[in-house]
Amino acid sequence: PPSPSMFVRAAxxxxxxxxxxxxxxxxxxxxxxxxxxxxxxxxxxxxxxxATLKPTPEDLAWSxxxxxxxxxxxxxxxxxxxxxxxAQVAKNRxxxxxxxxxxxxxxxxxxxxxxxxxxxxxxxxxxNLLHPQTLDLLFKSLPDGEPSSVSILHPDPNFKVRxxxxxxxxxxxxxxxxxxxxxxxxxxxxxxxxxxxxDIHALFQRHACFDRMKEVDLDQPLLGVPTDRERxxxxxxxxxxxxxxxxxxxxx
Numbered sequence: 001p002p003s004p005s006m007f008v009r010a011a012x013x014x015x016x017x018x019x020x021x022x023x024x025x026x027x028x029x030x031x032x033x034x035x036x037x038x039x040x041x042x043x044x045x046x047x048x049x050x051a052t053l054k055p056t057p058e059d060l061a062w063s064x065x066x067x068x069x070x071x072x073x074x075x076x077x078x079x080x081x082x083x084x085x086x087a088q089v090a091k092n093r094x095x096x097x098x099x100x101x102x103x104x105x106x107x108x109x110x111x112x113x114x115x116x117x118x119x120x121x122x123x124x125x126x127x128n129l130l131h132p133q134t135l136d137l138l139f140k141s142l143p144d145g146e147p148s149s150v151s152i153l154h155p156d157p158n159f160k161v162r163x164x165x166x167x168x169x170x171x172x173x174x175x176x177x178x179x180x181x182x183x184x185x186x187x188x189x190x191x192x193x194x195x196x197x198x199d200i201h202a203l204f205q206r207h208a209c210f211d212r213m214k215e216v217d218l219d220q221p222l223l224g225v226p227t228d229r230e231r232x233x234x235x236x237x238x239x240x241x242x243x244x245x246x247x248x249x250x251x252x
Contacts, residue, residue: 053128060141068120071097073148079155083111083124088225090122100124129168139180151188154229157196169200178209181247188222190242192233197241204245216244
């Protein structure tokens with residue numbers, strides 16, 4: 001029969017294993033909690049009902065949405081996340097109506113409920129930017145048919161080749177912007193992924209209707225207020241890549 005010392009040794013080994021496992025689990029959750037704020041929650045804009053999601057006429061009834069705003073200009077922010085930073089921008093710059101477009105329905109509802117009543121020149125629209133009609137509907141809904149400026153800040157990076165079709169900034173998007181925007185209109189882009197910044201810049205460089213604006217201060221938040229993602233990245237000591245382009249020549 002096994003000796004008592006064997007049971008003692010087995011008990012000690014089990015205790016050590018449990019302690020090691022507990023430490024490993026604690027370290028995992030501590031690390032996960034620390035990194036959670038930097039994680040991106042991706043949705044597939046090409047799947048299910050999201051693939052058919054475009055703005056409704058009620059979403060674009062600006063005379064109703066901005067009935068208490070005295071602003072006459074419009075800015076489109078494509079992919080606004082929680083909309084918190086855009087609402088602060090709207091507070092700081094009441095001369096412009098700030099429209100955010102976001103794929104995540106919950107973020108849009110929360111932003112409109114939280115900020116809409118106190119910021120009359122701010123609104124979020126639930127829509128899929130990859131839907132072929134979304135941008136056309138947005139542009140045509142504006143009183144002058146075009147915004148005074150456009151921003152695309154921290155679009156989701158799609159690292160896998162098979163997911164590249166989900167990219168927001170594409171040659172097709174630039175064609176749409178070039179068609180709708182007046183010469184002189186600024187387009188702001190920003191990301192914390194260097195490879196993505198290089199890809200975006202290459203797209204703009206190849207397009208005949210956009211020039212890079214080097215005179216704009218790129219050391220500060222492009223709209224005067226950092227986005228949530230921008231703040232987290234800078235707090236971690238990492239880089240943010242900001243660029244500004246201007247719509248140049250008329251299409252032939």
